[in-house]
Structure formats: C-alpha cells, structure tokens
Amino acid sequence: MELEFLGTGAGTPGKFRNVTSVALKLLDETNDVWLFDCGEATQHQILRTNLRPRKIDKIFITHLHGDHIFGLPGFLSSRSFQGGDGKLTIYGPRGIKDFVLTSLKISDTRLGYKIDFHELDNDGEILNNDKFIVRAEKLDHRILSFGYRIEEKAHQGELQVEKLKEMNIPSGPVYGRLKRGETVTLQDGRIINGKDFVGKPQSGRIVTILGDTRRIDSIESLAKDADVLVHESTFGKNEGKLARNYYHSTNMQAASVAKKVHVKELLLTHISARYTAKMAKELERDAKQVFANTKVVKDFDVINIPMGK
Amino acid sequence: MELEFLGTGAGTPGKFRNVTSVALKLLDETNDVWLFDCGEATQHQILRTNLRPRKIDKIFITHLHGDHIFGLPGFLSSRSFQGGDGKLTIYGPRGIKDFVLTSLKISDTRLGYKIDFHELDNDGEILNNDKFIVRAEKLDHRILSFGYRIEEKAHQGELQVEKLKEMNIPSGPVYGRLKRGETVTLQDGRIINGKDFVGKPQSGRIVTILGDTRRIDSIESLAKDADVLVHESTFGKNEGKLARNYYHSTNMQAASVAKKVHVKELLLTHISARYTAKMAKELERDAKQVFANTKVVKDFDVINIPMGK
Ligand SMILES: [Zn+2]
Ligand SMILES: [Zn+2]
Numbered sequence: 247m248e249l250e251f252l253g254t255g256a257g258t259p260g261k262f263r264n265v266t267s268v269a270l271k272l273l274d275e276t277n278d279v280w281l282f283d284c285g286e287a288t289q290h291q292i293l294r295t296n297l298r299p300r301k302i303d304k305i306f307i308t309h310l311h312g313d314h315i316f317g318l319p320g321f322l323s324s325r326s327f328q329g330g331d332g333k334l335t336i337y338g339p340r341g342i343k344d345f346v347l348t349s350l351k352i353s354d355t356r357l358g359y360k361i362d363f364h365e366l367d368n369d370g371e372i373l374n375n376d377k378f379i380v381r382a383e384k385l386d387h388r389i390l391s392f393g394y395r396i397e398e399k400a401h402q403g404e405l406q407v408e409k410l411k412e413m414n415i416p417s418g419p420v421y422g423r424l425k426r427g428e429t430v431t432l433q434d435g436r437i438i439n440g441k442d443f444v445g446k447p448q449s450g451r452i453v454t455i456l457g458d459t460r461r462i463d464s465i466e467s468l469a470k471d472a473d474v475l476v477h478e479s480t481f482g483k484n485e486g487k488l489a490r491n492y493y494h495s496t497n498m499q500a501a502s503v504a505k506k507v508h509v510k511e512l513l514l515t516h517i518s519a520r521y522t523a524k525m526a527k528e529l530e531r532d533a534k535q536v537f538a539n540t541k542v543v544k545d546f547d548v549i550n551i552p553m554g555k
Numbered sequence: 556m557e558l559e560f561l562g563t564g565a566g567t568p569g570k571f572r573n574v575t576s577v578a579l580k581l582l583d584e585t586n587d588v589w590l591f592d593c594g595e596a597t598q599h600q601i602l603r604t605n606l607r608p609r610k611i612d613k614i615f616i617t618h619l620h621g622d623h624i625f626g627l628p629g630f631l632s633s634r635s636f637q638g639g640d641g642k643l644t645i646y647g648p649r650g651i652k653d654f655v656l657t658s659l660k661i662s663d664t665r666l667g668y669k670i671d672f673h674e675l676d677n678d679g680e681i682l683n684n685d686k687f688i689v690r691a692e693k694l695d696h697r698i699l700s701f702g703y704r705i706e707e708k709a710h711q712g713e714l715q716v717e718k719l720k721e722m723n724i725p726s727g728p729v730y731g732r733l734k735r736g737e738t739v740t741l742q743d744g745r746i747i748n749g750k751d752f753v754g755k756p757q758s759g760r761i762v763t764i765l766g767d768t769r770r771i772d773s774i775e776s777l778a779k780d781a782d783v784l785v786h787e788s789t790f791g792k793n794e795g796k797l798a799r800n801y802y803h804s805t806n807m808q809a810a811s812v813a814k815k816v817h818v819k820e821l822l823l824t825h826i827s828a829r830y831t832a833k834m835a836k837e838l839e840r841d842a843k844q845v846f847a848n849t850k851v852v853k854d855f856d857v858i859n860i861p862m863g864k
Contacts, residue, residue: 258633259599287596290568311661316629320595324567345661352654354698389663397715458557549699 252291288317300330308336308457309391319349373517385459398450418508478516501536561600569828574622597626609639616647617766618700628658635666649674694768707759787825810845
C-alpha cells in the first residue's frame with residue numbers, strides 16, 4: 247500500500263507543483279489503484295510514473311473545484327484509448343456526473359468501459375467490500391467538500407501449521423475449517439478447536455484523505471488513529487485568519503489535529519505557489535513543532551504505508 | 556506576427572508532444588494573442604513560454620474533440636486568477652458554449668471577465684476589424700470541424716516625407732491629409748495630390764490553421780496563397796487509406812494541397828505518438844519531395860511570419 251502524489255499544488259498549476267491528485271496504490275492488496283481527485287494534466291503526470299490508467303478502477307473526488315476535477319475528461323478518454331476496458335467507479339459530490347457526461351457528450355467521446363457514478367450529498371459509508379471500508383464525511387469549504395477514510399479490514403490470523411503437524415493432524419480440508427475457527431472432530435476421535443491454532447488477526451491500515459477544508463470536527467472522526475492523514479495546508483503559521491476567510495487550513499491546524507487524534511504520519515499537500523521550495527520546508531518545520539512525523543509532499547513523492555506492529 | 560506551437564500531438568498527450576494548441580502572436584500588430592484550440596494542459600505549456608494568458612483575447616476552436624478543448628476550463632480559470640479582466644471571445648462549433656458554461660458552473664468558477672461566444676454552424680466570415688478578416692470553412696472530420704483563414708488587411712503605403720521636404724512642403728496636419736490620399740491646396744497656391752506621395756500599399760499576410768480533416772476542397776479556398784498553412788498530418792506516406800478511415804490526412808496530402816494553391820510555408824502538426832522524433836523527420840522529408848518548404852513542428856516551436864516582398 248502506497249500513496250503516490252501526482253499533484254500537490256493549490257488552485258492553479260505552477261512550474262513545480264501540479265494541481266491536486268493522489269493515487270492510492272493497492273497493488274499487493276487488490277492489484278488496482280484508486281485515484282483521489284483529478285486536476286488538469288493528471289494524465290500527463292501519470293505518464294511520468296509507472297501507473298497504468300487501466301489499473302485505476304475507482305476515482306474519489308473530494309469537491310468540484312476546477313483544480314480537483316478538470317483532468318477527469320481527458321483521463322477517462324485516454325484510459326479508454328489505451329485499452330482500459332474494466333468498469334470504473336467515480337465517487338464525488340453531486341454534479342460530478344453532469345460534468346463528466348457533458349464533457350464526454352460534447353466531445354463525442356465513446357469510452358470502451360462503463361462508469362458507475364456514486365454521487366454524494368451526505369456523510370456515510372460509501373464502499374464495503376471484503377478488504378476495505380470507505381467512509382465519506384463533509385468538511386467545511388466554500389462548496390461541498392468531502393474527506394475520505396479508507397479502512398483496511400483486519401488480516402485474518404495465520405493457521406499455525408507447525409503446531410498441527412506436531413500433533414499429527416494430517417493436512418487436508420480440515421485445515422481450512424480450522425483456519426476459519428471451526429471446531430472439528432478428527433477421524434481418531436480427537437476434538438480440535440480451530441481458534442487454538444490461529445494466530446492473532448492483524449489490524450488493517452487506515453488512510454485518510456481530505457478535500458480542501460477549514461478546521462472542523464469531522465476531520466477528527468475521519469482521521470482518528472489513521473496510519474496516514476493527507477491534509478491540505480494552503481496557508482502557513484501566521485495565516486489562520488486568511489485560511490479561515492478562504493475556507494482553507496494552515497499547517498499548524500493540520501498538525502494539531504494529527505496530534506489530537508493519534509495519527510501516525512501527517513502529509514501536507516495543496517501547497518500554494520506563493521511558497522518556494524525553501525518556504526515549503528518551513529511549513530514542514532513549523533508543523534513538526536506540534537506533530538513530529540509531518541512531511542510536506544512534492545509531486546511524485548511515494549509514501550509507503552506498512553502494516554502496523 | 557508569429558506562431559508558437561503549444562501542442563503538436565494527436566489524440567492523447569505523449570511524453571514529447573502535448574495535445575493541440577497553437578498561439579498566433581500579434582504583439583506588433585494589435586498587442587494581443589489569439590489561441591487556436593486548447594487541449595488539456597495548454598495552460599501548463601503556456602507556463603513554459605513568455606505568453607501571458609491575459610494577452611489572449613480570442614480563442615478559436617476547430618472542433619470539439621477532447622484533445623482540442625479539454626484545456627479550456629482550466630485556462631479560463633487561470634486567466635482570471637492571474638488578473639486577466641479583458642473580454643475574451645471564443646469562436647467554435649456549436650456546443651462549445653455548453654461545455655464551457657457547464658464546466659464553470661459545476662466547478663463554481665466565477666471569472667473576472669466576460670466571455671462572448673460565437674458558435675459556428677456554417678462557413679462564413681466570423682471577424683472583420685480594421686486589421687484582420689477571419690473566415691471559417693467546414694472541413695471533413697468525424698464531427699463538425701473548421702479551418703480558419705486569417706487575412707491581414709493591406710498596410711497603407713508610407714508617406715514619402717523626404718520627397719515632400721525637398722519640395723519645401725512644411726510638415727503639419729497637411730501631411731495626414733496627404734497620407735490619406737487627399738488632394739490639398741497649399742497656402743502658396745500649389746495643388747498637391749497625396750496619391751503621388753504615398754508608397755505602394757503592402758499586402759497583408761495570410762495564415763491558415765486547419766482542424767482535423769480528411770482531404771477536401773475547402774482546404775484549397777482556405778489556404779490559397781497563404782503565407783503559412785498549418786495542416787494536420789496524423790498519418791504518413793503509405794497510410795492514405797487509414798487516414799481516410801479515421802477522417803484524417805497524410806503528410807503527402809498536405810504537401811500536395813500546399814503546392815496546388817501556392818502556399819509559401821507548410822507546417823505539419825497533430826503528429827501521432829506512434830512517430831518517434833526520427834520518424835517525424837521522415838514525414839517531413841517525404842512531404843518535401845512534393846512541397847519543399849515543409850516543416851514538421853514540435854511543441855514550443857516559434858515560426859516567424861514576415862511581411863511579403
Ligand atoms: Zn483546491
Ligand atoms: Zn485531434
């Protein structure tokens with residue numbers, strides 16, 4: 247599980263940061279990739295990575311501002327042109343479907359795959375499969391903006407095969423039943439409880455990715471105990487008032503929420519072009535005073551998210 | 556008068572060529588810039604040039620395929636964000652207005668300037684001011700596609716000041732009247748015909764920029780005697796059948812029309828990503844066999860268009 251940042255800038259593209267998009271690579275988990283936001287030229291950024299558009303089967307849009315969605319029509323077209331034929335699901339605030347369908351219709355684009363739209367109006371669980379639960383909650387931006395909490399389900403404990411072998415329990419279908427925790431009567435009459443032979447389940451990882459937002463309580467429920475929190479940081483230490491006026495956050499607000507809800511790692515993004523590389527380092531340094539494990543990400547940064555201990 | 560190519564690729568962006576856009580720089584003529592087509596990431600390309608979005612006051616769209624329009628919403632937003640407040644006029648096939656307005660509305664984008672839309676259904680003169688006449692004609696593509704012929708009006712002849720001075724005609728308002736070709740009676744009684752003191756008018760330049768198209772006769776009227784013809788070349792020498800099937804042209808078709816209608820310079824663009832830099836040179840070499848003054852353009856090429864002799 248990795249995050250690959252495709253665009254880490256705010257508002258308009260600059261020479262050094264493109265507008266927002268980040269890929270959650272689940273190649274080991276489900277062999278696909280989820281995209282969060284798709285600012286203009288996201289497909290151009292993808293050309294400079296190993297990501298393959300056809301592997302992207304879910305796109306989550308945080309909000310409908312242009313710097314988060316204007317790359318979508320082009321990405322969708324190129325995914326088709328490059329032979330992508332698997333279904334794609336798009337989650338996002340109501341309106342995203344109209345934008346995509348209007349763009350495709352007017353440009354006479356026919357995709358070689360189906361799109362499922364899940365338009366969001368409210369907080370709620372939006373996905374629940376055998377590996378992941380995704381929850382969306384409203385933030386506080388000028389327009390409807392969502393944060394997404396991606397919870398990986400616990401990894402089942404391993405069957406302790408060595409221990410079974412020592413007890414001369416022959417392998418076969420019975421191992422499967424034991425692994426599921428069933429109680430089994432062997433042919434020799436012994437009664438074995440699977441639960442005694444299965445290791446502890448390992449809890450899954452939590453990744454929280456926020457849209458543009460002011461400081462608001464829903465960030466806390468979204469980010470609680472997250473392995474990684476991706477938080478906007480459009481403004482710096484002494485710009486709390488500006489941040490509030492423009493419906494954005496400061497680096498310090500992000501750091502304080504990360505500390506409060508026991509996040510493991512904080513990634514600051516949506517960095518204004520006003521900030522030079524040196525100033526972006528200052529954003530990071532200031533935030534670290536409050537929450538040590540903070541990083542201001544750059545385009546093409548790859549962040550590994552290991553299983554917890 | 557210069558053309559600056561911002562994207563010279565076909566269909567989808569590649570590592571070396573972006574999708575279509577070309578700027579006609581009229582800085583000496585009217586101090587503004589016209590943009591022809593606006594594929595995704597055109598604004599990103601502009602960041603790498605000296606062009607200023609606020610200087611662009613007219614955009615001409617050849618057709619509504621995504622590789623020619625998906626950069627428009629982002630460009631328009633950034634033009635506003637960067638302080639552009641002058642009116643912008645967009646010419647293009649019917650549907651362009653719906654695309655732009657839907658994109659701006661859904662993304663809640665408010666521009667600091669007004670857009671005038673001129674939606675085209677048919678051939679005709681679309682602009683006629685004191686310096687230029689622009690005419691649009693239909694081409695032959697899968698969807699409605701236009702070519703644009705930009706004719707600069709003749710430059711008035713220069714007033715031969717030296718000759719007037721030799722004849723002891725004192726400078727003053729009279730010079731203006733003479734320049735306009737009027738006949739003037741001087742205070743000393745001499746009668747002077749302005750026409751005798753004004754050099755020959757210099758004919759203006761003609762630039763023809765085509766959208767994607769098959770070979771069709773309207774190209775000839777659009778390109779007749781043009782100083783520069785910008786022609787798509789999606790296919791190569793032995794691909795006439797493919798070109799026809801996909802509603803595109805070959806390099807050879809472009810060269811033969813350039814020759815037939817006495818174009819001065821042929822610029823080939825809309826080059827498929829199938830062509831490496833070396834193969835693109837071959838496209839050029841082959842076309843030169845038919846029309847010597849041919850060039851396959853690359854992104855960021857600047858082509859000067861001097862006044863004719
Ligand atoms: Zn934003
Ligand atoms: Zn095209």
